[in-house]
Amino acid sequence: MMNVVECSGLTKTYGNINALNKMSFAIEENKITGLIGPNGAGKTTLLKIMAGFMQQSSGEIRVFDRSPFNDLTVSANMIFVDDNMALPQTLSLADILEGVAPFYANWDAGLAQRLFAYFNLQPGQCHHKLSKGMKSTFNMIIGIAARCPLTIFDEPTTGMDAGVRKDFYRALLKDYLAHPRTIILSSHLLNEIQDVLEDVLLMRAGEKRLHLPVSDLKEYAVGLRGRREVLEQFSGNREVLYREALGRDSEYLVVQNTLSETERQQAKRSGVEILPVDTADLCVYLTATNKGGIDDVFSGA
Numbered sequence: 001m002m003n004v005v006e007c008s009g010l011t012k013t014y015g016n017i018n019a020l021n022k023m024s025f026a027i028e029e030n031k032i033t034g035l036i037g038p039n040g041a042g043k044t045t046l047l048k049i050m051a052g053f054m055q056q057s058s059g060e061i062r063v064f065d066r067s068p069f070n071d072l073t074v075s076a077n078m079i080f081v082d083d084n085m086a087l088p089q090t091l092s093l094a095d096i097l098e099g100v101a102p103f104y105a106n107w108d109a110g111l112a113q114r115l116f117a118y119f120n121l122q123p124g125q126c127h128h129k130l131s132k133g134m135k136s137t138f139n140m141i142i143g144i145a146a147r148c149p150l151t152i153f154d155e156p157t158t159g160m161d162a163g164v165r166k167d168f169y170r171a172l173l174k175d176y177l178a179h180p181r182t183i184i185l186s187s188h189l190l191n192e193i194q195d196v197l198e199d200v201l202l203m204r205a206g207e208k209r210l211h212l213p214v215s216d217l218k219e220y221a222v223g224l225r226g227r228r229e230v231l232e233q234f235s236g237n238r239e240v241l242y243r244e245a246l247g248r249d250s251e252y253l254v255v256q257n258t259l260s261e262t263e264r265q266q267a268k269r270s271g272v273e274i275l276p277v278d279t280a281d282l283c284v285y286l287t288a289t290n291k292g293g294i295d296d297v298f299s300g301a
């Protein structure tokens, strides 16, 4: 299996801000990967370096086995969709669709037209007069119809309503199944995209937190609910990913799922419940930079 993207020690600093800190990972050909992390985690920075729009400060990145910065092969095989695509103000949507077509070797004009009609976009409309959600919808249509070997969507659903989001993911998945390609989608939350993803790459503060198949994420952690002093023996040598007090002496803990069968039996005997952890919640725990959460602001901690 070929890797479309490979990074090692990838670092990007803006002045004294470390936007990316020694990231190393590889993305295989023809997979859909979700890049998940909170605001400021470095998602956009990473995607822009991948797209060849910016250069890293140090470390290595290869895209189609080339250094992507200003590389013609990379730009010919890649599309980067975000909500500030700069387009001439005077062009109509129909003009834009016609104008972009020659740039993409696999452009499917028929698909673009059908999506256009489905989402009720008017060919005569000016791009800069569209609502936020309609702009995202239009950009998404270009991103899908371009069928680029590397398709990058940076927070594509900004401003889209729930119905359009659902349709977008479904359209993307259907087209991907018929025409496999490497797709990377960034988002703050896993919730709505997990059904289309194969892999997730979780980022926290410029660093890779985890990179694994979504199916493995489901098994990655367990929730433990029980009396605080009993829980200690299961959490002692494990990283606690999340902790919530339940009343005076009970707690809910999320830890990595490394419990042995003996420990599971032991937990059950001492009244500790072992619960599955919702994957979207788990992503939030894994990428949180403020352990205690918003409550700390109000507790004087």
Ligand SMILES: Nc1ncnc2c1ncn2[C@@H]1O[C@H](COP(=O)(O)OP(=O)(O)OP(=O)(O)O)[C@@H](O)[C@H]1O
Pocket: 014, 017, 018, 019, 037, 038, 039, 040, 041, 042, 043, 044, 045, 046, 188
């Ligand atoms: N052009 C820039 N100049 C200076 N700092 C920047 C610049 N672009 C990004 N940063 C900083 O780099 C860090 C990572 O930003 P980035 O936009 O990559 O994160 P993100 O994960 O995409 O966030 P969001 O989800 O809010 O879009 C942040 O601390 C941000 O303030």
